[in-house]
Amino acid sequence: SAGGEYTVIRWASDPNPARTEQMALFNRLYEDKKVRVILDPSADVQKILTQAAAGSGPDVFDIYSYATFALYASKGVMVELNDYMREAKLSLDDFWLHRRNALAVPTADAPAEADEYERFRIYAVPNNVTVSVTFLNRSLYDAVQRERQARNLAMPPLPWNHWTWWDYVLLCQALTKKRAAGRRFESFGSGGAGFGGGLNNFIYQAGGSFLNDDGTEIALDSPAGAIAAQYLYDLVNTFHIVPSAEDQSAQTGGGGWGGQSILGLYSAGKLGTILIGRWGLIKVRREARFTTEIYPMPRYVPYEEWERWMSDPEIRANPSLRDGPWGEISETGRHRGKAGEMGGRVTAIRKGTQHEREAFYFLEYLSSPDFNNLLTKDADAFGSRKQFSERYFSQPDPEFPDEDQHRSALLDAMEHPVAEQAAAYGAAFDITRLQGALGTNLINAAYQSADSTARQTYRFLGRMPDQSVVSNPTVGQAAVTEMSVRMRESLAKAKRNRTLSSRSHVLDILGIAILLVAIGIGLAFYARRQRAEMDA
Structure with missing residues (x-):
């Protein structure tokens, strides 16, 4: 739309408070182009598709997953950017490699000697990139430690770079506090699978994936899929360190953007940890009244191996002595089980906009040093350009000196990325919906076990030292088996x-x-x- 002498570009994104300064910077930098950007505070997928079909809607819009990008590509609602990218001297190589599949579609039968503009049809540029880490409410940790010391109880150690799923459970059990009276909880130790990769991260860490490489086959019902599903189920229903849907509704989060989400509950001091990307700091900085420290995601190690370590008093007291194929004592062992899905937002131009050239100015801005530096400074994850984001790890920010502690964990996360996956045949969005249903059903204990008599005893994971808890270890297998059937039906239908x-x-x-x-x-x-x- 036109606004006087200026061309006004509408940007469909989320109502994150960081958008205000991001738009203001664009408007200053592109004053000579007589272009302004304003926010359309919703990038809802159905809204974008409906408006695009009607020839209306925002000029540029954010895309929050590879599955959504694949859907938009199949619907033909995005402008191809190849000529603009070539003119602006922007290359796919400028961006993080593990985000490439959410930016461009390979061109069939392109000659081997072709350049990237011939090998790919580019439809988006990355806006930010993120990999999940662990946010820890350090103030809560210190308070619980004092309480436990007064009762002569040991406190689980702070996280470290090579901690495991089971170390995470121990820590979160200590941070889970019931109210003095009644069944309600004062705080939970964990927010669950978290934002970003969610359950996917657990599957990747266990050595599996939801799909095969080209998205044409479901790979969920693998040993890794069952292990990951069982872990999520146990976090809520065996260890009771993650709020169920009922528990979450009973908690009160913060206000504004993300208020009643897991991030809102964490910012309000109701969760000891959450698994989330660096972008969560935007809300935490504004609202939290406690100190947040950041550590790597806990890595997968087979429970039996962890129990062996814990059974040895010397190793139990010093995790650096953990041995064997998964042990920290070796370079190879300490990096096993680490993985995190690299996600984030990408931004595209709506096909049919009357301001295509001006809209690309905004995408060019998203790739600029100015925007990348602002994004990193404001904690909106990391910028799209790897070279600018990496400066963060060597240049402390005097405005946030306490956040120097975050850098090691964030660097570790960015060194173990996995690219997002999406189902083929136009089924990406439906398969993603089923992925979400799987996580919800595991949290709500909606699956029957494959064998009602099966038992798994978790030693050292009771609420008191050396206590045990018992779970049925076949729930995860039953869940991924049932959901894989539904996913294969959906994929086959889309293929037909x-x-x-x-x-x-x-x-x-x-x-x-x-x-x-x-x-x-x-x-x-x-x-x-x-x-x-x-x-x-």
Whole structure:
């Protein structure tokens, strides 16, 4: 839309408070272009698709997952950026490699010697990138430590770079506090699978994935999938360190953006830890009345190996002595089980906008040093340009000196990334919906165990030292088996529809060709007849 002498670009994003300064900086930098950007505070997928079909909507819009990008690409609602990128001297190599699949679609049959503008159809540029880490309410930790010391109880150690799923459980049990009266909790130790990769991260850490590499097959019902699903189930229903849906609704989070989410509960002091990307600091800085420290995500180690370490008093007292194939004592062992999905926002131009050139100015801005530096300074995860983001790790910010502690964990997370996956055949969005349902159902204990008599005893994971808790270890397997059936049905349906659509298209073309041939034959016959009549 036009606004006086300025062209006004509408940006569909979220109502994150950081957007205000990000827009103000663009408006200052592009004053000479007479372009302004304003916020459309919702990038809802259905809204974008509906408006695009009607030829209206925002000029640029944010995309929050590879699955959504794949959906938009299949619907043809994004402007191809190749010519703009070439003109601006922007390359896919400028951005984080593990975000490339959410920016561009490979071109079929491109010659090996072709440049990237021929090998890919580029539709978006990254806005920010994020990998999950562990936020710890250090103030709560210190308070609990004092309480336990008064009762002669040991306190689990602070996290460290190579801690495990089971060390995380121990810590979160200590941070989970019930109210003096009644069944309600004062605080929970964990927010669960968290934002970003969520359950995916647990699966990657255990050595698996939701899908195969090209998204044409479901890989969820693997040993790694069952291990990850069982872990999420146990966090809530066995260890009771994560709020159930009922517990979460009973808690009161902060106000404003993200208020009643897990991030809101953490910022309000109701959770001891959350697994989230650096962008969560935006709300924490504004609202939390406690100190937050950041540590790596806990890594997967087989429970039996962890129990072996804990059974040795010397190793138990000194985790650096942990041995074996998963042990910290070796360089290889200490990095096993580390993985985190690299996600974030990417931004595209709506096909059909009347201000395509001006809209690309905004995408160019998202790739600039100015925006990348602002993004990093404001804690909106990390910028799209790797070279600028990496400066954060070597240049302390005097405005936030306490956050120097964060750098080691964030660097560790960025060194173990996994690219997002999306299902093929246009099924990405539906498969993502089913992924979400899997996590919700595990939290709410909605799955029956595969074997009701099975038992798993977790030694050293009771609420008191050396106590045990018991779980049914077949719930995770039952969950991934059931959900994999639903996912395969969805994928097969999408594949059939895609095939039928392609066949229909081919038949349409063939029908038109036959009609044209018939018309040609008819015209030729008519012409010969006319000549014959004239000759007669």
